[in-house]
Amino acid sequence: MVVVMRLDASEVQISLVNEVLTSHGFGAHLIKGTNRIVIGAVGEERQLLSELGLEGMAGVEKVVPIMKPYKLVSREAHAQSTVIQVKDAAIGGQDIILIAGPCAIESYDQVLSAAQRCRAAGATVLRGGAYKPRTSPYSFQGMEKKGLEILQQVGKETGLATVTEVIDYESLQEASNYVDIVQIGARNMQNFRLLQAVGQSKKPVILKRGLSATIEEWLMAAEYIMASGNLQVILCERGIRTFETYTRNTLDLSAVPLIKELTHLPILIDPSHATGSARLVGSMSKAAIAAGADGLLIEVHPNPCKALCDGPQSLDPDAFAYLSKQLQRVASAVDRGFPTVTTAEL
Amino acid sequence: MVVVMRLDASEVQISLVNEVLTSHGFGAHLIKGTNRIVIGAVGEERQLLSELGLEGMAGVEKVVPIMKPYKLVSREAHAQSTVIQVKDAAIGGQDIILIAGPCAIESYDQVLSAAQRCRAAGATVLRGGAYKPRTSPYSFQGMEKKGLEILQQVGKETGLATVTEVIDYESLQEASNYVDIVQIGARNMQNFRLLQAVGQSKKPVILKRGLSATIEEWLMAAEYIMASGNLQVILCERGIRTFETYTRNTLDLSAVPLIKELTHLPILIDPSHATGSARLVGSMSKAAIAAGADGLLIEVHPNPCKALCDGPQSLDPDAFAYLSKQLQRVASAVDRGFPTVTTAEL
Amino acid sequence: MVVVMRLDASEVQISLVNEVLTSHGFGAHLIKGTNRIVIGAVGEERQLLSELGLEGMAGVEKVVPIMKPYKLVSREAHAQSTVIQVKDAAIGGQDIILIAGPCAIESYDQVLSAAQRCRAAGATVLRGGAYKPRTSPYSFQGMEKKGLEILQQVGKETGLATVTEVIDYESLQEASNYVDIVQIGARNMQNFRLLQAVGQSKKPVILKRGLSATIEEWLMAAEYIMASGNLQVILCERGIRTFETYTRNTLDLSAVPLIKELTHLPILIDPSHATGSARLVGSMSKAAIAAGADGLLIEVHPNPCKALCDGPQSLDPDAFAYLSKQLQRVASAVDRGFPTVTTAEL
Amino acid sequence: MVVVMRLDASEVQISLVNEVLTSHGFGAHLIKGTNRIVIGAVGEERQLLSELGLEGMAGVEKVVPIMKPYKLVSREAHAQSTVIQVKDAAIGGQDIILIAGPCAIESYDQVLSAAQRCRAAGATVLRGGAYKPRTSPYSFQGMEKKGLEILQQVGKETGLATVTEVIDYESLQEASNYVDIVQIGARNMQNFRLLQAVGQSKKPVILKRGLSATIEEWLMAAEYIMASGNLQVILCERGIRTFETYTRNTLDLSAVPLIKELTHLPILIDPSHATGSARLVGSMSKAAIAAGADGLLIEVHPNPCKALCDGPQSLDPDAFAYLSKQLQRVASAVDRGFPTVTTAEL
Structure with missing residues (x-):
């Protein structure tokens, strides 16, 4: 120093x-x-x-200070990019990964319907919230264990890998029995106890950037997980808080090339939470892939107007399928592969 | 709407x-x-x-939306200001409350030394961290249970009420056996599980505003606690994140009159974390009282240079005693009382 | 309302x-x-x-308020997208426009060298600063009139259209005699007198978004220009100020689809100022085009290390030529055209 | 470095x-x-x-960098605090200075009425806007020269010094014939041409901090003025832009002790623009003085509901007189003097 x-x-x-x-x-x-x-x-x-x-x-x-405060996440210490394999998805590899599904799990039919359509459109991971950290105590808080069972069941039926958000030690323990990937949400990015607990688990983890976290703090949160023993960390940018009010948050896409330079970890983009508006999801998804992101987390709901959570930012399955085709072209333009789906598989 | x-x-x-x-x-x-x-x-x-x-x-x-999203915290629903009594401290009452002590509990001698001097200078509550949520996994993480025992012991010896931060369900359960007030830190302001757990406890709770929380989100977090059954909520502003880099955070003092208008809850200011610099603590403490705050959380360490945590923002006991006298004058200028200490008591 | x-x-x-x-x-x-x-x-x-x-x-x-505060810029009032023709460049049309050149004009040789290489790589507009609004009074302030003469001369020799920033009434009058497009910089976005003066001129104008301007304020600034009589307004996002320190500013790419929805005006992206780092310019340029931007403003300097201004964010001509080829592929993937250059032309 | x-x-x-x-x-x-x-x-x-x-x-x-980028504004180079004398007001001296008056000059009667009441309540400088930089081209833009004549006339009749905002070279030249102090508004803090022009004038100048300016950039703007020859610079904090929406801006009071430490220049606070709400002006005024500010800029309008500009944040004369008495007590508590008014004078 x-x-x-x-x-x-x-x-x-x-x-x-x-x-x-x-x-x-x-x-x-x-x-x-x-x-x-x-x-x-x-x-x-x-x-x-x-x-x-x-x-x-x-x-x-x-x-x-002269040294960067993180070590294990740093590309200086680990030059080769980390690829995390979850079922068919090689996250951080050559192919763009699409993670899609509803914000909140509401019923078996809802999740199955979303999952089938998402898979047909190229998604390889199914997302769905069982524990919902909601700003208001009066909002729907998630189906919890019942939701996890649905997610697991639909995962089996469709062959999709699954991911769900965990919000404390108990939900982590419970969810670990049902899903392939756990997620730490933006509001828990500096819940250090939870980071340590996830660090001691064997599950791959998606770590979302906090609403007002600097990139350095975000990487320090990843360092917590890795220092506790879990090396399978996937970063996800989902918008930061600024003074702008026309969008829910401001998507910081320059984080993508920066993360690629500073670390060896995969990076995803969540355009749904970042913008808060289904109308902006398409453009931001294309931009994310052009910027070098390894994949996308996109909210897809069979009927966005009836979603119990975050309807305005969800795509319907048709819109997702249409977008997926456009993304394929952008991926190809930046020399990235894209999951292809054969009718036979479905 | x-x-x-x-x-x-x-x-x-x-x-x-x-x-x-x-x-x-x-x-x-x-x-x-x-x-x-x-x-x-x-x-x-x-x-x-x-x-x-x-x-x-x-x-x-x-x-x-037309209605405010919170109800229980709102002054519309509860016109009279809430006063929370903890030992000698009536938080939210006529008197300014000084909560002082070290950022992290390091030893019995350290805490006792700080406590005696703080009490002599007018503090009525002793603070000290046993569980430290640190940005880096390589930093000192707190003495945990051993620290709680020290805090309780010093509280008994000096007659001061005590407060410590809790960071998850386990630490909340443990701390509840040792301290008079629990604190939810800025990084956990939207840890909704923790809010609900604190809501089910009987302890008065200091709820710090999140680094980038709007006032509305902060009040919704308080609403979570109250909706879960605990009405003894004390708000504490500790600086928000902005683009300014000369200070650690930006202290938002206009939150004080706003909180007084919108809610019936007491509001404290933490000038130590807000500014990150001992040189600014005095001015901001005086400003906070002039703005109408009900009290202050100030870091005091017997030897700031040797603090294991946040030394640069800690006052030494002499500086705190000097400041306390100045604060007394400001309190009087805005018709607020101030704890007085007689030598006999000590 | x-x-x-x-x-x-x-x-x-x-x-x-x-x-x-x-x-x-x-x-x-x-x-x-x-x-x-x-x-x-x-x-x-x-x-x-x-x-x-x-x-x-x-x-x-x-x-x-219910009504949007702007009218002339609004797509509600003018459904068809505006295309602004400047020499070979149809800004807001089907083709992606590349505006390139050095931050500051330093000499005829420097500008000519940059211009020839930029043109060969597909740029249709040459940028160069003659009046430099610098944060420090001790930094290089621009060549002023002498710089404008160089820009005009190089424009003629290469066939490129030209753009330069104006900073007050005098520089606007002077520059109008030499360049094809004038630019209002981020720091002058709410210099309302300058907006009105530009509004009374006949020159197309690039209006950069202010460092901390909301999209609404930016559109109100455009409304000032249009309300004063000049309908040839081109918007340019160049990064907003946030708490993040790893990048100079945070590029807000979600502004691109939003601007397309709210207004009929063309929108450009300046990845050089937004990121402050040449290493991030390529990724952000590709992302901008994928997001739907009509063009890019990129700093290109024959020798970035010797630039009198903003060297670290300038590309050298080889890097720009390489990037241009990549951009062509992304443009094609989103059904946009790209200026093509035949050797014969050069 | x-x-x-x-x-x-x-x-x-x-x-x-x-x-x-x-x-x-x-x-x-x-x-x-x-x-x-x-x-x-x-x-x-x-x-x-x-x-x-x-x-x-x-x-x-x-x-x-190791050195601070500014020199002339720095306390390192000029240990003694600068006091700027304008008629009865010694700005930066022992006494708190109250600058009061309407946001926009609307008529002779309006200004005279405000001025007499403000003076009786302890104000020594009269403010009033003749050139109004408004976000919307459709809002009232100020009375310009006619307004300046009114301001000068009322200044003479009441013995108050006067201040008005200038927005370009022409308004600066014009205003200099009528007022005692000129003001550079937040939106022009980095209008470097205007800073240089003010630097060449002999008038004391109030330099407001930009909406999203760092303290360092603000001091660099002051350095521009001083480097151009005008040493009579008065700084004024008026709120910075954050994500908070309950207040118009976020008043950064920690700037007060910081400015006192870093520079030798006087610092004022404008609680009216900072909060955007008359209900918060009183608390923030008291806090500003407790924090060590040298004075306040407060909007006072004889009839706030009929103000052509910024009515919701204006005090009426009775409220200002009441506040002034409270401020006197706070000033005294921090060992500052306060202008006293004898009936004989009025």
Whole structure:
């Protein structure tokens, strides 16, 4: 790290900082500027930085970290891209992965209907919420275990892999018996206990970016999971909060090439939650693939107007099938493959 | 609510919306504008709005809710301000409440030293973290149960009430045996399971505003707790995330008069986390009281430079005692009382 | 508009609001809810809303506008997409438009070199800054008139149309003699005097979105130009300010389909300023075209490391040529054309 | 500055960076970390940093400036606080300055009525807008020269100093003949031409912070004015844009102690624009003074409901007089003086 001393820092203050650094095993290099002293400190800053208390010391103006705070998620440490195989889906590989299904599981018929149509259109993973973290205590909160059973059943019947969101230790334990992938939602991105619990599970996990999380915080959340033992982390950007009110959130697509540069993990885009509007999902899906995303999470509901949750942002199955064909062309234009479906399979 | 139809909405689309509204018990009033139809819908929108799916219906441009989505927290429903009594502290009453102590509990000596000095300076509640939700998995994570024992012990010896943050169901159960108040941190403000669990407990709870939560979402989180049965909710603003980088967060003091207008609940300010800098804590504490806050959460550490967590934003006990005297003058200028300490008591 | 009265609004307060509305020519429709009165007001709210002072009246809780505040830019008023022809470039038409060139004009050789290479790679408009609005008074401020002469000269030699940013009335007058298109930069998006001056000119204008402008404010700025008489407005999104620090700004690509829905005007994307990093320009350019943008503004410098301004975000000509070929494939995948260049032309 | 090289930077890349630095007169100090090279560069980075192009060079990961980019506004360069004397008002001195008056000048009677009442309540400067930068081209745009004449006339009759906003070169020239202080509004904070023009004038200037300006950018705007020759700069915070929608903007009061630490310039707060609501102005005014602000800009209108501009946020004269008495008590609690008015004077 680099410690910038104040213009008026005294000799004593400078040597106290020096002492703290060397006593913690850092090599300290003093650079005398025209007006001020800057100290370059060489050592294991990742673990010690927050405990040195340098920023609170007299004479210190600021401390600039040099090392990135994450390690396991970093491409510097792991040059090859991670590919996570779940049934037919190789997430992070050459092919674009489509994860589709309703926001909330409402009934067996609803999920089956959505699943069959999504599969026919190229989806390889079925999504469906059993535990719904809702802003209002008066909104529908999910079917819980009953919903998981439906999801598992439909997964078996259609051959689709399945994913559902978990919201605490109990739901994680329960869901792990039914689904192929678990998801940590945006509001739980810094629920560190849940991250650790997921880290101790064997399930692949989709980690959504928090509503106002920086990319660095998001990667630190992934680091929590990996540091706890689970290396199968899939990142998913779903829009960040800004001052704009015409869209629900602002989809940060520049996160895609950045994540590809900084980490070896797969990255998905959720255009449904990001925009909050079915009318914008198509354009943003195409843009996501052109930007280099490994796949998409798209809400598809057999009858969006009757959805118990997030209807306005859901596509109906026809719209999804139409979009899928367009996505195939964009994928091809950026040298990515696309799941193909033969009638025989269906 | 008000449903604004698109300019080109057809008669059929309008009557379908009408039908949905009336079939759910709403009275629907059509207003014909110069170019467009607007439907005023009268009824229990709080529970039904998200399930009607109106925004996804053909011909609908937007839906504007009229009722506030919260009820129990609202001053409309409960005109008198809520006062929560915890030992000597009447939070939300006439007197300003000072809650002080270290960010993380590190040892009995550390906490006792901080507590004695804070009490002598006018604090009536002792804070100290036993479970630390840290951004990095490589940072100090808290002493957990051992920390709770220290906090309880020091609370007994000094007569101070105690508060600690809980981060999941287990820590809530454990902490409830040791402390007088539990706290939900900013990152867990929308951990709805935790909100419900706290709602079922009997402990007063400090609910911190999320990093990027709107005031409405914050009040909905409080509504979750109250709807689950716990009416002893204390709100605490601790800075929101903006583009500004000179401060850790941006303290939103206008939340104070707004909360007083919208709700009957007490509101505290945490200037330490909001600014991230001990040098700004004094000014922001004075401002908070002048704005009408019911109290302050201030980090005080016997030796800020050696703090295992958040040293740069901690005051040392002398600085806290000096500040407390200044706060007393500001409190008096806005007709608020202030805890007084007689030497005999100590 | 809809006027929501407070729960405790008196009969007198309600009739006073009613009176204000009717005396200004609005039809006022009272809707009695279970607890409160809502007034639907039908009339020309666009011009009168801010002058009625309703929000300040006793008993009024809030006023919800129904009409969009803009008119001339709106697709409701002008269903057909506007195409602006500038030399070979039909901006807003079937073909993707590439506008390329250096951030700042530094010399004839620099601009000519960039222009020839950009043209060969498919660009039809040459950009170059003569007046540079720089954050620091100590940074290079642009070559002004001398720069305009270079731009004009290179435009003639290469057959490219030209665009430059104007920053006040004088620079607008001067630049109008030299270039084909003028540009209003993000920092001047709400410089209303400049908007009016550009509105009185005959030049096509690129209007960049302000750093923290909502889409509505951006469209209101376009409305200023159109209301002053100039209908040739081209919108350009160039990143908005968020809390994210890994990128210079956050590119809001969802603005593309939204702008297409709300207005009839062409929309461009500037990935160079949005990301601040040449490494991200390629991905974001492909994403922009996939999202439906009509064209791109890309910084190209013959030698980015020696650029006097914004070097880190500039592509070198080889990288631009390579990118252009990739963009052609994406354009084709979304049924858009792409300028083709024959060797004979060069 | 500090140049952080990439992990995989080659020897050649490192020596090229070294060469660029030394050829521009920087002393370059290489620090070898465990994995990477960091270069500490000593020299005049303020003028050269943006021209070196280091961030675009191969092998460079990031460049961290050490010096603050501003100089003339900095307290490091000018330890003593600047006090700007305008008639009876010593802005930045011991006394709190109240600047009050209507948002827009509408008539002689309106301004005189507001001025007399404001003066009686302790205001020493009269504000009134003659040029109104309005978001909509269809809103009232100000009385311009006629308004300036009214302002000057009322200033003479009441003995109040006067301030008005200028929006371009012409309005600056015109206003300079009529008022004592000119103001640069939030939307023009980075209108660099206007900053330079004001820098060449002799008038004291109030520089409002831009809607989404960082404190550093705001200070750079002040640096523009001072670097152009005008040292009489008064800063004014008026709320920044966030995701919160219950208030018009979010008042950033932590800017007050920060500005006092970083600069020697006076700082005012505008609670009217920051909150957009008269009901919040009182609390935020008290908080501003407690935080250490040198004064307040408050909108006062003889009849807020009939204001042509920003009525909902204006106080009526009675409310202002009542607030002024409360502010006096808060000022006294933080050892600040307050203008006193004797009946004889009026």
